[in-house]
Amino acid sequence: MxxxxxxxxxxxxxxxxxxxxxxxxxxxxxxxxxxxxxxxxxxxxxxxxxxxxxxxxxxxxxxxxxxxxxxxxxxxxxxxxxDVVSALRGGHLALLSALVAVGLCAVVISLINRMEKPSEEADAAALPTAVPTPHAK
Structure with missing residues (x-):
């Protein structure tokens, strides 16, 4: 339920x-x-x-x-x-932990994106298609 x-x-x-x-x-x-x-x-x-x-x-x-x-x-x-202001006044640990968290999130997102296998549709969409060009007379 x-x-x-x-x-x-x-x-x-x-x-x-x-x-x-x-x-x-x-x-x-x-x-x-x-x-x-x-x-x-x-x-x-x-x-x-x-x-x-x-x-x-x-x-x-x-x-x-x-x-x-x-x-x-x-x-x-x-x-x-x-209270972010008082946290930042309390020391550099808050700023350092925020930067580490943002960096870690960026690395994890990058790893997840690289591990994802592209689907056949995405592969087909990524292939360049030939555009017919008009013949010069």
Missing amino acids: IIYGTALLAACHLLGIFLGDLLGQAMGVKTNVGGVGIAMLLLIFARLYMQKKNILPKLTEVGVGYWGAMYIPVVVAMAAQQ
Whole structure:
């Protein structure tokens, strides 16, 4: 049922918030560090695991898909609440971690694009087609 997708999201969210708090404590800060991102990763891994084991009903998958799509606006809204100015005043670690994250994302996206096998349609579209030229008289 769709409600099971919501329950799976809730479990992942609670576990992500808990792990984010633990990560924050390990780093010596009194805040949640990446809890929402961890929750999203847990949701993705749980869905993939359940699909692989063939234990994910179609209606549950619909619920997981819906909340997975809703997670991006939630993350953006939560990020908007962060005080970026005070984070940058606190040290260069925030700037360094942002640059590393952007660089890592660029590398991963590049790797994913290179691993993708082109389809036959894309191959056919990439081939140049001969354009008939009018004969000179």
